[in-house]
Structures are given as structure tokens and as C-alpha cells.
Amino acid sequence: MALKRVVITGLGVVSPFGNGVAALMSGLAAGRSAVRRMAGWEEYVGLQSLVGAPVEMIDEKRIPRQKRRSMGRMSIFAAQAADEALLDAGLDLAGEDRWRVGCVIGSTMGSAKSINDAFELMLPDKDLGRLNSTQFFQCMSHTAAVNVAQYLEINGTIMAPAAACASALHAIGTGRDLIRLGRQDVLLCGGAEELHPTVTGSFDILMATSAGYNDRPELTPRPFDRDRDGLVCGEGCALVVLEDYDRAVRRGAKIYAEITGFCTNANGLHVSQSNRESMVVCMRQALAEAGIAPAEVDYINAHATATLQGDQEEAEAIRDVFGAGVPVSSLKGYFGHTLGASGSIELAAALKMMENGLIHPTLHLDNVADDCAGIRHVTAPIKGELRTIVKNGFAFGGINATLVCRKVAG
Amino acid sequence: MTEQEIIEKTNRVFEEAFEIEAERLVPDAHIFSDLGLDSLDIVDLIVALQKSFGVKIRNEEAVRDIRTLADIYRFIATIKQDEAAKQG
Numbered sequence: 278m279a280l281k282r283v284v285i286t287g288l289g290v291v292s293p294f295g296n297g298v299a300a301l302m303s304g305l306a307a308g309r310s311a312v313r314r315m316a317g318w319e320e321y322v323g324l325q326s327l328v329g330a331p332v333e334m335i336d337e338k339r340i341p342r343q344k345r346r347s348m349g350r351m352s353i354f355a356a357q358a359a360d361e362a363l364l365d366a367g368l369d370l371a372g373e374d375r376w377r378v379g380c381v382i383g384s385t386m387g388s389a390k391s392i393n394d395a396f397e398l399m400l401p402d403k404d405l406g407r408l409n410s411t412q413f414f415q416c417m418s419h420t421a422a423v424n425v426a427q428y429l430e431i432n433g434t435i436m437a438p439a440a441a442c443a444s445a446l447h448a449i450g451t452g453r454d455l456i457r458l459g460r461q462d463v464l465l466c467g468g469a470e471e472l473h474p475t476v477t478g479s480f481d482i483l484m485a486t487s488a489g490y491n492d493r494p495e496l497t498p499r500p501f502d503r504d505r506d507g508l509v510c511g512e513g514c515a516l517v518v519l520e521d522y523d524r525a526v527r528r529g530a531k532i533y534a535e536i537t538g539f540c541t542n543a544n545g546l547h548v549s550q551s552n553r554e555s556m557v558v559c560m561r562q563a564l565a566e567a568g569i570a571p572a573e574v575d576y577i578n579a580h581a582t583a584t585l586q587g588d589q590e591e592a593e594a595i596r597d598v599f600g601a602g603v604p605v606s607s608l609k610g611y612f613g614h615t616l617g618a619s620g621s622i623e624l625a626a627a628l629k630m631m632e633n634g635l636i637h638p639t640l641h642l643d644n645v646a647d648d649c650a651g652i653r654h655v656t657a658p659i660k661g662e663l664r665t666i667v668k669n670g671f672a673f674g675g676i677n678a679t680l681v682c683r684k685v686a687g
Numbered sequence: 688m689t690e691q692e693i694i695e696k697t698n699r700v701f702e703e704a705f706e707i708e709a710e711r712l713v714p715d716a717h718i719f720s721d722l723g724l725d726s727l728d729i730v731d732l733i734v735a736l737q738k739s740f741g742v743k744i745r746n747e748e749a750v751r752d753i754r755t756l757a758d759i760y761r762f763i764a765t766i767k768q769d770e771a772a773k774q775g
Contacts, residue, residue, distance in 0.1 A: 342706050343725065406737065406745060410730035 280457045284685060286530040287366025287518030288625045289358035289465075293330035293511050293612040296357055298365070301622070302629050304611060305637045310495040311612040312509050321474045326486035328494040329472045330511030330613030344428045347414035349388020351469040352424035354514035354618075359425045359465050366518040367530060368463065370429060377462035379433030381452040382422040382469055382516065383444030384617035389473035391415035421469040421514065433461050442580070443541065443672035444468045445515070445620030446680055450539040452519050462524065467621030469514035476616070477510045483549055485584050486510075498583030498614070499641040500607035501592060501649040508582040511613030515621035517628075522685070533628045534666075538567030538681030543674065551587045551671050556594035560667065563679035564598075567665075571599045574681075575663040576636055578627040580671045581607035582614045591669065592649035599652070606655040610640030620670040624680065631663040631684060693740075693763050697756065700735045714757035722756075742766050 290297060293311035294304030304311060311330045318327045337345065337353045348356065359380070363370065370378060386392070395416055398407045414420060419437030426435045434455055438447035445468025452466035470476075480486045487507040490497035499505040517533075525532055540562035544552035564571060577595060581588045595605055608623050615622050630636055636659040645654050668680045698712045707722055718724045724732065733745050740763055744750055747766070753759055 338706075343723075343728075346727070346731075406743075407734065409734050410727040 278459070281459060282522035282535055283453045283456045283519055284522045284525050284535045285517045285533040285628060285682070286520050286525050287362040287368065288515070288533065288628060289360065289362030289365060290513070290515040290622055290625050291332055291354040291358050292513040292515070292615070292622050293332055295333070296335060297361060298625060298629060301626055305608065305626060308640060309611065310640065311511070312494045312497060314491060314494050315474070318474045321478065324474060324478055324481055325488035326477055326481050326507065326509065327491045328487060328497060328509050329477060330509060331472050332512050340428065347411040347427070348424045349391035349415035349420060349471065350512070351384060351388050351471045351514060352415065352421050354512070355382055355421040355425050355469045355516065356428045358467070358514045358516045359429060362465055362516045362518050368518065370431065373463060375430070375432045377433050378431045378464070379435055379455070379461050380422050380425045380431065380465040381434070381436045381438065381448040381455070382425060382465070382467055383438040383440060383448040384418070384421055384469050385439065385441045385444060387416040387418055387420040389471040389476045393473060393475055425465060434464070440676050441672035441674065442614065442616050442619055443670045443676045443678040444617035445624070446668065446670040446678035447541060449517060449519070449536070449621065449624070449680060450541060450678065453536045453539060456519050456521050462520065464519045465516045466519055467514065467516040468617040468619070470512055470615055470617040472510050472512035480508060480510065487583065496641060498609050500579070500581035500583045500609050500639050501588050501645055501654060502583070502642050503644040503646045505583040505585065505588065505646065508584055508609065509613040511615040513615045513618050513622055515618060515625045517621060517625065532685045534631060534682035535685050536680060537683045538563040538565070539679070540566065541676065541678040543676050545675060547675055549673055551590045552675065553590045553594045553597070555675065556591060556671065556677050557597045559677040560594065560598045560669070560679045563667070563681050567681040567683065569665060569681070572602060574599065574603050574665050574667050576627065576630065577603055577605045577667045577669065578623050579605050579607040580669040581639070582609050587671065588646070589648040591671070592652055596651040601651055601653050603653055604636055604655045604659055605652050606636060606639040608637070610642070620668065620678065624668045627666050627668055628682065631666055631682070634662050635660055636663070688767050690760065690764065693760050693767070696739050697736070697759050697763065700732070700739055704731060704735045712756060714755065714760070716756050717754055718756065719754070736763065740767070742770070
């Protein structure tokens, strides 16, 4: 059986820049920072990093109450992103075989706020009677995927890869396989995540957060920069619509790109630290699957979160594979690290960069750090045709993921 | 607690927890067919009434017979009277 070609025909985003792809791209174009000092975080004893990139939730009551009651913040973001992605793809689900339409949406975990609310309600008196009926549905690990499926009333494959900050790329890679194998016709794929002091705290106790810019939040995080001091958590969701190429052409759909390569692997060495050697293998295998040489890549959208160790490992890995010829930028300086959603939010931005022929630079990269040198850092916008892009995503657990997308000719 | 206080508190639960407009909250409104609640909502209704009235009703057999808003008003009034009688 010949594998189908898989293309991306729609994008939907909820990011710290607001609802919609247009809000994301205008934030990037303006070189704005969505990072701010978080009110009330001082109450968490020991929390060093008091900055974050929150989403201002809007229009959630447009989602019918009985669909919304099982949604935490991240699922609301996902439902809104799904609406935009389907509209962008020109798809009306009423005309589709609903058993062949599904969604694959990953995250580190369920709604951080809902999980915390549940324990805060229950634990003081160990009273289960205070929990409402849908609290668990907001907390469970596949909450975003389930809620999108319920919201859209679709009946196909529903999956939720949990791979922390690589979750969105895992979702897209998995969705691509489901389409390639002919198991599904249409899939909404991506990641969703929430900002919460306990989420930032999980990085903070490892000293991986940015703690030196609490009074200057608009200057952090600083990927690849000499003065970087750690990551800043954000939140949001982005979903891409995946279809097979022939079907997309048949219905005259706009095609952002074809997914030509994907790889995910693990370093097997350390639960929190990233590792150059395994990143190199990941990128090389993704390129090999795409059947291209490194020099054929026009842009690399890095994972680079602005941690001291992670940025160095990624820069070295990119240098090993690509040398200094391919433009590289990270978008974390604009809206922080959206964790499980980062792979798809940043991929959506990169696909729009491909559409617009314009690479946005790494924000706050004022002085390239010595340990991140040797690659072609983008420090000012670059105009030019982008035919092939690479998206990296790395995660706790030593997980690496790389996706290769190529513009479809014609 | 007066009957009017019970009605107001109960109706507030329906407005806040179930986002139902005040004008639809008439005593003979059927909570399933008229107000659109389902089995999950009943769990939340019990949690909200318990919190609102400071009572424990999850295991009360009479909960199962509730069909209309008026049934809820009567049910809460009975619980409150029993409570008062025990205290008295």
C-alpha cells in the first residue's frame, strides 16, 4: 500500500498575543513581548521566577455550557483553535464522514488550574463532596483532545500524546501517520497547555527558569543570548488541519506545506538535560525521511527556550548538522515557552513565515552567547522564499522531535 | 429561612452554575425538559445546593424525586425544618 502524502491545510492559534493566527503574527512582526510580571505569584514560597506569558481568555461563553463545563482553560483554547483551523481550511464538518475525522492533541498534563483547584477544594478536609461532576474531565491527560472531539461532535480517532514540551510535535507526527496510512481523512493536531505558578514551579526548582528579570519581564526569555537566564512559561494552543494531498487538491484547499519528514527519539541519558548527540540523530533522520540534504533547508525554527544548557546543546546540534548556512530563530523571546503547545504554535508561525517569505528574528538576541555560536542566528527579519523548514521540539525525559515541512509546488 | 429566601438562593444557583436566565426560573419549570439539565448537572446541582444552604443532601433518597424547581424549594424547606427541629 502506497503511503499518502500529508499536507497542512488549516491553522488555528490561541497564544499570549491573543486569539487567532493574525494576532500571533502581528505580535511577532511588531517585535513585541507578551511576557509580564504575574500578580500573586509572590505567595508561592520559593518561587524565583515571577514572570509568565498568559493568554487573556475571551469569548469562552460562545461555547455551549454543556460542552464547556468539562473544559479547563487549555481545552477552551483548543476548542477556539479548532474553530479557526477548520474555518481556515474551508472545512465544514457537516459534509464530512465523521468517523474519519479525528483529533490528536497533546499536552504535558490536564488543566493545571483545574488540577490545583480540585486539590485545594478537596484536601483541607479531605471532602470529595465539594468536587463537581466535570472536574476530573478538566484534569485528565487527554482533556484537550476529548473536549475538542465533544465540541465538534466528531467520531474518528482521538489521541493525546503526553510528552511535555514535545507533545505538539508528537501529536502532529502521529496524526501524519494516521493520514499516511489512510486510517483517517481529516485530523486536527497540535498541543495545548496552561500557565500556572505550579507549572513554572516545576522548572523553577530545577533552576531552569528566568529569575533575574522579574522587574524587567519584557526583556526575558533570551534564547541563545549571552544574558539568558532560563525559560519563561506561557500558555495556549495551536492546531493544524492535516489531510492527504490528493484530497486537498481535489477540494481546492489552500495548502500551507507538506510534512515530508518527522523523527522523534530519546537521549536515554538524563531525565531533564538535553543532549546534542541525540538531537543530531533526530534532525538527520527527519531530513533523511524527507529525502533532503541539510543545505536544502531554508529555515530552522529552534526549540531554544533560553535555558543555559538546552540552548547550548541545540546550537551545537544544529551546527553539527547544518553548519552556519541555514537561518535559525527561536520564538520563545516573544511569548515564552508554551510547553506542550509550543511545537504547534511555533510551527503555525513558521508556516505563516513560509507563506509570507519573511523570517522573524529571535527576540532579545542582542549578543550571541559564545556557547551558542557557529550557527546562522537571525537577529533581524530576513525576506526570501522559504521552501523547506525544520521545526525542533525537545522535552523533559530526554525526548527530541523534529518535523520537516516543504512548500508544495504549483 | 423564609420560603422566599430559599427560592432566591436556589434560583441563584441555576443562574450562576447553569447560566439559565432568571425569567425561565418559574416554579413548575421541569429541570430536565424545560431547563436542560442532565445527569452530570444533577451532581453539580447537589454540590451547589449543599454549599449554598450548608446542608448534606447527596445521600437523601428524596433527591431522586426532584423534577421541578418547586420540588427543590419544598425539598430544601423540609431539610431546613428537620434541621431546626433537631436543633430545637
